[in-house]
Amino acid sequence: MWKFIVRRIIITLPQILLLSLFVFLLAQLMPGDALTGLVDPNLDPAQIALQRERLGLNNPWYVQYYDWITSALQGDLGQSFRYKMDVTDIIAQRLVNTFWLSLLTLIFTYMIAIPLGITSGRFNDTFRDQMIVGYTYVGFATPLFIFALLLLWLLGFNFGWFPTGGSVQPGLTPGTLDYVLSKLHHLILPALSMALITTVSTVQYLRSEIIDTKQKEFILTARAKGASESRVYNRHIFRNSLLPIAALFGFEITGLIGGTVFIERIYSYPGMGLLLLESISQRDYSVVVAVVLLFGIASIIGALLSDIILSLVDPRIRIK
Amino acid sequence: MNDKLLEIRNLKTSFRIRDDYYAAVDDVSLNVNKNEVLAIVGESGSGKSALAFSIMGLHNRAKMEGSINFKGTNLVGLAPGKINKIRGKEMSMIFQDPLTALNPLMTIEEQIGEVIYLHNKAISNRDKKAKVIELLDQVGIPHAKYVCDQYPHELSGGMRQRVIIAIAIANSPELLIADEPTTALDVTIQAQILDLIRDLKQKMDAGIILITHDLGVVAEMADRVAVMYAGEIVEIAEVNTLFEQPRHPYTRSLLNSVPNSDEKQDKLHVIQGIVPALQNLPREGCRFKTRIPWIAESTHEDHPELHEIAPNHFVRCSCYEHFYFPDETEVENSGLS
Amino acid sequence: MAFLEINDLHVHFPIKGGILNRTIDSVKAVNGVSFQVEQGKTYGLVGESGSGKTTTGRAIIGLNEITSGQVIFEGNDLAATENKKLDVKRDVQMIFQDPYSSLNPKKRVLDIVAEPLRNYEKLSRSQEVERVADLLEKVGLSPESIFKYPHEFSGGQRQRIGIARAIALKPKLIIADEPVSALDVSVQAQVLNFMREIQKELNLTYLFISHDLGIVKHMSDRIGIMYKGRFVEEGDTEDIFSNPQHIYTKRLVAAIPDINPKNRDAQKKFREEVQLEYQKDYGRYFDEKGLAFNLRNISQTHLAALPEIGVVE
Numbered sequence: 001m002w003k004f005i006v007r008r009i010i011i012t013l014p015q016i017l018l019l020s021l022f023v024f025l026l027a028q029l030m031p032g033d034a035l036t037g038l039v040d041p042n043l044d045p046a047q048i049a050l051q052r053e054r055l056g057l058n059n060p061w062y063v064q065y066y067d068w069i070t071s072a073l074q075g076d077l078g079q080s081f082r083y084k085m086d087v088t089d090i091i092a093q094r095l096v097n098t099f100w101l102s103l104l105t106l107i108f109t110y111m112i113a114i115p116l117g118i119t120s121g122r123f124n125d126t127f128r129d130q131m132i133v134g135y136t137y138v139g140f141a142t143p144l145f146i147f148a149l150l151l152l153w154l155l156g157f158n159f160g161w162f163p164t165g166g167s168v169q170p171g172l173t174p175g176t177l178d179y180v181l182s183k184l185h186h187l188i189l190p191a192l193s194m195a196l197i198t199t200v201s202t203v204q205y206l207r208s209e210i211i212d213t214k215q216k217e218f219i220l221t222a223r224a225k226g227a228s229e230s231r232v233y234n235r236h237i238f239r240n241s242l243l244p245i246a247a248l249f250g251f252e253i254t255g256l257i258g259g260t261v262f263i264e265r266i267y268s269y270p271g272m273g274l275l276l277l278e279s280i281s282q283r284d285y286s287v288v289v290a291v292v293l294l295f296g297i298a299s300i301i302g303a304l305l306s307d308i309i310l311s312l313v314d315p316r317i318r319i320k
Numbered sequence: 321m322n323d324k325l326l327e328i329r330n331l332k333t334s335f336r337i338r339d340d341y342y343a344a345v346d347d348v349s350l351n352v353n354k355n356e357v358l359a360i361v362g363e364s365g366s367g368k369s370a371l372a373f374s375i376m377g378l379h380n381r382a383k384m385e386g387s388i389n390f391k392g393t394n395l396v397g398l399a400p401g402k403i404n405k406i407r408g409k410e411m412s413m414i415f416q417d418p419l420t421a422l423n424p425l426m427t428i429e430e431q432i433g434e435v436i437y438l439h440n441k442a443i444s445n446r447d448k449k450a451k452v453i454e455l456l457d458q459v460g461i462p463h464a465k466y467v468c469d470q471y472p473h474e475l476s477g478g479m480r481q482r483v484i485i486a487i488a489i490a491n492s493p494e495l496l497i498a499d500e501p502t503t504a505l506d507v508t509i510q511a512q513i514l515d516l517i518r519d520l521k522q523k524m525d526a527g528i529i530l531i532t533h534d535l536g537v538v539a540e541m542a543d544r545v546a547v548m549y550a551g552e553i554v555e556i557a558e559v560n561t562l563f564e565q566p567r568h569p570y571t572r573s574l575l576n577s578v579p580n581s582d583e584k585q586d587k588l589h590v591i592q593g594i595v596p597a598l599q600n601l602p603r604e605g606c607r608f609k610t611r612i613p614w615i616a617e618s619t620h621e622d623h624p625e626l627h628e629i630a631p632n633h634f635v636r637c638s639c640y641e642h643f644y645f646p647d648e649t650e651v652e653n654s655g656l657s
Numbered sequence: 658m659a660f661l662e663i664n665d666l667h668v669h670f671p672i673k674g675g676i677l678n679r680t681i682d683s684v685k686a687v688n689g690v691s692f693q694v695e696q697g698k699t700y701g702l703v704g705e706s707g708s709g710k711t712t713t714g715r716a717i718i719g720l721n722e723i724t725s726g727q728v729i730f731e732g733n734d735l736a737a738t739e740n741k742k743l744d745v746k747r748d749v750q751m752i753f754q755d756p757y758s759s760l761n762p763k764k765r766v767l768d769i770v771a772e773p774l775r776n777y778e779k780l781s782r783s784q785e786v787e788r789v790a791d792l793l794e795k796v797g798l799s800p801e802s803i804f805k806y807p808h809e810f811s812g813g814q815r816q817r818i819g820i821a822r823a824i825a826l827k828p829k830l831i832i833a834d835e836p837v838s839a840l841d842v843s844v845q846a847q848v849l850n851f852m853r854e855i856q857k858e859l860n861l862t863y864l865f866i867s868h869d870l871g872i873v874k875h876m877s878d879r880i881g882i883m884y885k886g887r888f889v890e891e892g893d894t895e896d897i898f899s900n901p902q903h904i905y906t907k908r909l910v911a912a913i914p915d916i917n918p919k920n921r922d923a924q925k926k927f928r929e930e931v932q933l934e935y936q937k938d939y940g941r942y943f944d945e946k947g948l949a950f951n952l953r954n955i956s957q958t959h960l961a962a963l964p965e966i967g968v969v970e
Contacts, residue, residue: 217420224376224415225435225487226408229400235434240425315471316424363841477706506705506868511912511928533842536871536914540921559918577846578916579875587853588846588875594811595841 004311012304019296020072024065027289072293078286082279087290090275095294097167098271101264102256104187108195109252113202113245120203121210121241122233132203139200145262148193152266155189162189165268190267194259198252202245209241216240243313250306254299323354325495325527326375330386331396333367333374335598341383342598344370346551348386352495352527359530359542359559361574365595367551368531372497375529376413377403390495409439412488414517416500418480422472428483429468432456435490455486459516478509482516489520496520497529502537514541535578539563544632547571550596550607553626557633567635569615569643570608576645589645606637614646615639659693659729660862661717661830666690666726666736668709668716686712688886688948690726694879696829699856699863701877701894703870703909709886714832714866718749730830747777750823754835756815760807766793766818767803773825792821797851813844817851824855832864837872849876870913874898879958882906887949889942892959902961903949904942907931 077087120132156164167186172179222236261273279287331348334341345367352358362368388395415421432452456464459482502510546556555568566572576589593611606620624637668687671680687709694700704710715721728735753759770789790800796817837845867873881891889903901907911931915924952960
């Protein structure tokens, strides 16, 4: 099995390399370069050209790529011209916020999906099931940003139960209990609104897995052994249906990235998604490139995680 | 010999299709004795598997009428808690397809251990494991200790079928139902599995219901044979009687459509038409009537009954007395081929 | 020259492994198989799962890549690269095992049966309908069925649709891979009878692949027994059943359930004898690599993979 994992990781490396090249070339295609925003437009064009030469901006693209990737590997992703800070530092702050948001969203997603999927699959075609399936259809049909706005308006502005922006109440000392609670308080609404929408695919997947497994012949074997209905479900059906869900875990990460971009914007939550949108509108290229690269890497690692999880939990793959 | 283990009376199992119920097993009565193999033969759609599942109580949404008397308990309508005490212990089942009848995510030990544990919750893990190994030995699986920790996909079809048999015999059941136990297996493996079932019958003094479409398997294994067509038993007899003096037109046709190993026939007998789908089963009169159109209408009974034409030899409907195989021209004229 | 001649056919499947997923070994599914089929006859290819019988059939029609060896059909080597483009698909057709999955459920019978016609012949719409109706009549289905879908037919009827498709281009050779294994006994009889009828009518040659010795015996003129990718015995049907030579053939023949319950004890005894011989002598019938020996003539028509004389006393 370790062979499988090692091979899988080895495949990941060229994927990331290719991704970085792609992101770099896209950035090159964008109008302007690192100097466009940095220098005084009144400077002598000849001076600027000299600067360009000095910074290597006239080098062929592969030389520039090489310079960029080697410094990126050492943790230097360049400077943000808007914040006048290292991109690495900006991202480090935002990454933590997005991490907590994603984690809470994932927890909510599974807290909703597992009970609903199990109920729906076990009692399929009953009233309960129809209600749950109805919810999933609504979830599929509702765009995330509209739903998030609705919740924000309802629970944030109208009832005032949750803050409507930011990641923490200003003026609290980091490390105190109040600070942590405030952070959590700011997280709940964005995480919940994202989870309520993204969970529906997991609910449906789990439902159809369970309905599928229910009809497998080994379920008959279990019944013929004299196992009670609850044991048949707990021991045979749920266990076998949850494994594919576990394997999807990695891919959830990819879904989360798309979601956070909307959610962070709507709740003005200072995370990676908001950073991306801001940098794009302000042409802060070095930040855009870095964020896109990180998002891409997260997706690749998500897929890697899925494969590894599946290989760990499924004996049919474990052997190889 | 007449040690009745299972007594089925007027069993009717119906399935709901849209808004109506259709009987897949229709008014079946039969007995199974200890240390006896009763073979139930029929083609797909005959209701033979539905009958087996009815006995085991494995139909989830079927309507069941009549009675299945197993050692003094009527299994029809029995509460789930009670039937679960019987299933897997006093009565168990061997399934057809060894590739799908085992849980792919559980080890062999877990799967055999489960049936032991379910009927003896006090058993220690050590005793359970010892018992699993003993069972694996008994069904002829080499390296039992090693196989314990393997998963189903690591075993061949024949080995998996042995595991399924081990599950079925784990608690020494008195009644064993084998639903096409060798259909999915190669012929040399089939011979081994049949030998195994035969041995177990003798050792455990169990009654066995063997469900199969393979007349060769019946000839090798059965003591008595019941032939099913369209949900009904059409003939039931001792095995030698059934093969030497088959009486019902369906039994005779079936025997004639198998390539005979002794003589080289040019043409096999073909039963005209097809087995009707459950919704279209004829419910009135002789159900086999439409497939032997050259036999006069008047020879059939209006309400065909099983007649005991010789001791322990029952045949349904009076048409058997007038049945003959058609020559080519008659087939042409009937326009059904 | 034989109608179909297979010479030293090998079909190997690579096993990938290691971190770089390179080919580390291969499964020798067909490992040196030679036989000849006469025109108008039925050649039965028998073996258990994993014996390579299906792979052999698929290799002949080009569904599996041939590793080495010759497949000479009417004088042309189908395995040779320069003949790869040779159009024999018209003349060689296949009937598949499962009538439920081998017909596309979304296509009408007309489209299913006409598919080979569309590939090879340019027919007008009305000509095509006429041809398909003819073919269906030939396989005993009413011409009205052309606008129906596969699910409206029973298993036996579907297998006939499969046969109608296979004979649409008037092939010379039909490779039938377990054509009746998925069917009920009475329907089996129907399809087998029918296959014999059209064989006479169209002078077809069958390569009949099956694990069921009873059916193979009924259908075949000549039989080859395969075991682990090689032939262990080959002969006329009579030779194989009345005078099996190789221990594996004996075991196979002994394993067939006898349909007469009176023979039960005799059959059991025979089986026990063979089993004893099998346990005692199995090793002698295979070389040090566990492969069956090359076939040697026992009589004019009968060959078996027995060791050199003197090895078995």
